[in-house]
Amino acid sequence: MNQTILISTLLAALMLTACDKPTVVTVPAETIVVPGPAGPPGEAGATGDQGDPGVQGDTGDAGVDGAAGTGTTEIVVPPSDPNAPPSN
Numbered sequence: 001m002n003q004t005i006l007i008s009t010l011l012a013a014l015m016l017t018a019c020d021k022p023t024v025v026t027v028p029a030e031t032i033v034v035p036g037p038a039g040p041p042g043e044a045g046a047t048g049d050q051g052d053p054g055v056q057g058d059t060g061d062a063g064v065d066g067a068a069g070t071g072t073t074e075i076v077v078p079p080s081d082p083n084a085p086p087s088n
Helices: 002-019
Strands: none
Touching: none
């Protein structure tokens, strides 16, 4: 009986270790593509067609004459910007 227990224990140990094989996956190395030298230049493209010159527009109306001045000149100073740097 001792031999039967010993043999069954050895067989059980062999069966368990045979099933516990981890799978090793080897990932292939990443391929780096390096561009080659530039090729010869291509032929020049065809010249495009002449565009349509369009239609001439109408002449505008004449302006109105201004009123005669009074001879006084007024100078309007814009308000100062509070965020502007000081002038020297």
